[in-house]
Amino acid sequence: MTDVLPRDEWIRTQPQALIAACVLLFDHTGRILLLRYAPTQPAAGVWWLPGGMLDHGEDPLTAAHRETHEETGITLAAAPTLIGIDHRANVGGTGPVLDCYFHGGTVPPDTPVTLSPEHDAHAFTAPEDLPLTLPPAHVRTLTALRAAAASGTVVCLREGEPT
Numbered sequence: 001m002t003d004v005l006p007r008d009e010w011i012r013t014q015p016q017a018l019i020a021a022c023v024l025l026f027d028h029t030g031r032i033l034l035l036r037y038a039p040t041q042p043a044a045g046v047w048w049l050p051g052g053m054l055d056h057g058e059d060p061l062t063a064a065h066r067e068t069h070e071e072t073g074i075t076l077a078a079a080p081t082l083i084g085i086d087h088r089a090n091v092g093g094t095g096p097v098l099d100c101y102f103h104g105g106t107v108p109p110d111t112p113v114t115l116s117p118e119h120d121a122h123a124f125t126a127p128e129d130l131p132l133t134l135p136p137a138h139v140r141t142l143t144a145l146r147a148a149a150a151s152g153t154v155v156c157l158r159e160g161e162p163t
Contacts, residue, residue: 017087017096021063022051023080023104024145031124032142033107034133035071038120042092047123047133050074051099060100068104072122073114080104083148086141086157099157103149137161 005013025033035050037043050071054063064080080102091097113122123133127146130139141160148155156163 017098018094019054019060020051020097020099021060021067022049022099023064023068023102024049024149025104026106027124028106028109031126034123034125035119036121038118041118064102071116071119074107074111076104078105082154084145084155084157086160088159101145
């Protein structure tokens with residue numbers, strides 16, 4: 001006979017991962033909204049999409065809405081659609097993170113961007129200018145996400161790279 005762990009003990013043996021939600025937003029010319037982390041942040045100076053970790057009990061879609069509004073002041077007009085999942089094995093020594101990427105649509109012209117203290121700058125960046133702003137791995141991630149948004153598909157990523 002095989003020993004069976006009680007359910008609560010078995011659950012404690014299962015892998016644990018943090019979950020984040022990020023949102024890909026475009027302006028009317030197809031440029032991508034990027035935010036730069038402020039000097040007080042662990043990722044100071046890095047440009048990336050609006051997003052962040054889920055709050056306790058929060059689902060990824062709700063987090064996408066909340067994080068976009070908190071970090072940019074923008075309220076998403078429509079429900080974002082899932083365009084990608086990225087598994088990162090060990091983020092900053094905290095262990096695995098699953099990033100849920102959503103397509104948030106197009107920001108209307110003249111929409112103000114109001115940054116949270118977490119960021120010190122924003123820019124709408126043309127796809128051809130991404131290599132000037134981002135490291136190559138982030139460019140590959142955004143290229144895959146842009147393609148998924150354009151085709152209405154979902155891309156599976158591992159460490160930011162399409163699988």
